[in-house]
Amino acid sequence: EIVLTQSPATLSLSPGDRATLSCRASQSLSSYLAWYQQRPGQAPRLLIYHTSTRATGIPARFSGSGSGTDFTLTISSLEPEDFAVYYCQHRSDWVTFGGGTRVDIK
Amino acid sequence: QLQLQESGPGLVKPSETLSLRCKVSGDSIYRSSYYWGWVRQPPGKGLEWIANIYYTGSADYNPSLKSRVSVSIDTSENQFSMRLSSVTAADTAVYFCVRERPLYYGSGIDYWGQGSLVTVSS
Numbered sequence: 551e552i553v554l555t556q557s558p559a560t561l562s563l564s565p566g567d568r569a570t571l572s573c574r575a576s577q578s579l580s581s582y583l584a585w586y587q588q589r590p591g592q593a594p595r596l597l598i599y600h601t602s603t604r605a606t607g608i609p610a611r612f613s614g615s616g617s618g619t620d621f622t623l624t625i626s627s628l629e630p631e632d633f634a635v636y637y638c639q640h641r642s643d644w645v646t647f648g649g650g651t652r653v654d655i656k
Numbered sequence: 657q658l659q660l661q662e663s664g665p666g667l668v669k670p671s672e673t674l675s676l677r678c679k680v681s682g683d684s685i686y687r688s689s690y691y692w693g694w695v696r697q698p699p700g701k702g703l704e705w706i707a708n709i710y711y712t713g714s715a716d717y718n719p720s721l722k723s724r725v726s727v728s729i730d731t732s733e734n735q736f737s738m739r740l741s742s743v744t745a746a747d748t749a750v751y752f753c754v755r756e757r758p759l760y761y762g763s764g765i766d767y768w769g770q771g772s773l774v775t776v777s778s
Contacts, residue, residue: 551719553698562658562691566730582759582763582764584763584764584765586703586765587777593752593766593768593769593770593771594703594752594768596734596764596765596766596769598764599757599763599766600760600762600763600764602763605764605766608768621701623711637702639703639704639764641756641759641763643716643725644716644718644719645705645708645718645756645765646704646705647703647704647705648702649702650702650703
């Protein structure tokens with residue numbers, strides 16, 4: 551069973567800062583890793599799929615990278631609407647989610 | 657624009673069966689190459705994938721829930737459903753119905769319903 555561990559649990563930053571979120575897998579993954587953003591009271595929104603492809607309508611400040619067991623979501627310059635919880639997700643025989651990283655305002 | 661809408665009871669008694677339905681509009685489940693599934697989120701916690709189903713009726717399940725979950729699809733009504741048996745308080749969650757992209761589209765869950773809060777309590 552693949553386990554996805556996200557770190558840090560909470561990231562306290564200011565608008566304009568660069569955010570780097572980590573997703574580490576318990577074993578080497580295929581490239582079918584995705585990232586989601588969830589704002590309070592809303593459903594998650596797909597940001598990145600296939601490790602590094604931005605979903606439709608997602609701003610260029612969001613980027614994904616990684617391979618093997620280490621994957622990263624980078625937000626180049628935080629906008630006020632980016633303060634939210636982020637989840638990574640992998641698809642093998644079933645779907646697994648990481649525990650999430652909360653990005654809050656410092 | 658694709659829309660997914662969950663429906664079902666908001667309160668279920670312990671040991672009973674939770675049943676939810678998801679109505680799809682804006683696309684045809686039958687013509688689609690996508691998978692249709694369920695994800696849940698306990699209050700204040702993270703996301704847990706439950707299961708998905710293809711229009712052919714082929715389904716995948718989360719191993720931790722497989723013994724209690726069944727999913728079905730009704731292409732004539734353009735909807736799909738989930739049943740979770742023998743529920744306990746631990747099954748209290750917001751249940752989302754979702755559309756999953758196939759692997760050859762790069763995978764990922766690109767559409768989500770608004771979510772339906774189901775509370776398990778006597």
